[in-house]
Amino acid sequence: MKNSIKIVSSLVMLVLIVSCQDKDYRNYEYMPNMYEEISYEAYGKYDVFPNQMEAMHPVEGSVSRGWMPYEYPNSTEGYQEAKANLTNPVPYTEDNLNEGKGLYTIYCAICHGDKGDGKGTLAEREKILGIPAYNDQGRAITAGSVYHVMYYGLNTMGSYATQTTERELWLINHYVMDLKDALDGKPKRAFEDETTTQEEALVEQEEMTDEGQVMSEEAQTEE
């Protein structure tokens, strides 16, 4: 009998102890080392960093995934040099042109129009002014100048470097030069068929980017 009283009372004690737990507060931690991380939190304030800021800018000269350094500076001289010297490393094939057309329709047609005549929806609604046609005589665009402008942007036209990969910009570029030819009434260029080593390098860069994204997505789902 005495024994069963002991058992019952210790059970009651146990229930009382467990039920006293307040869910809003952390319970006793016996070995907190595993819960309390010692790494720095993103955007945290710590003395070891300059300005106490954990989130720092990338080191100068860092190169984004999917990109190679772009050697022409964002200046009038840089624009002129790119216009004269920079050429499209991606071969002009039917597939590439179609891919470029799709991307053009997503990113550019809203201002520049499906035909590249500068009469996109935003121009018609007068939301953005001064959009040129691609065959504008005074501008005389080239593959190099088109790339330069997409990379850095130009006045009211923003940069596309953060939304696309390097190869995608070159795909769009083919389509823009096609639209220019069509506006000028020139015949279509003949397609190339072989893949150049330069293009292979760009595809590889792009794949690296894709892998990076897949990896970070996996990491997120694991959390």
Ligand code: HEC
């Ligand atoms: C928000 C509207 C808008 C969008 C979207 C836009 N542009 Fe433009 N674009 C402009 C304007 C405005 C100018 C004229 C800029 C100036 O000269 O001040 C321009 C100029 C240009 C020029 C002529 C630059 C030169 O050398 O003088 C090219 C080429 C061009 N855009 C290509 C593109 C391509 C390719 C895309 C898509 C990736 C694109 N634009 C998306 C508004 C836009």
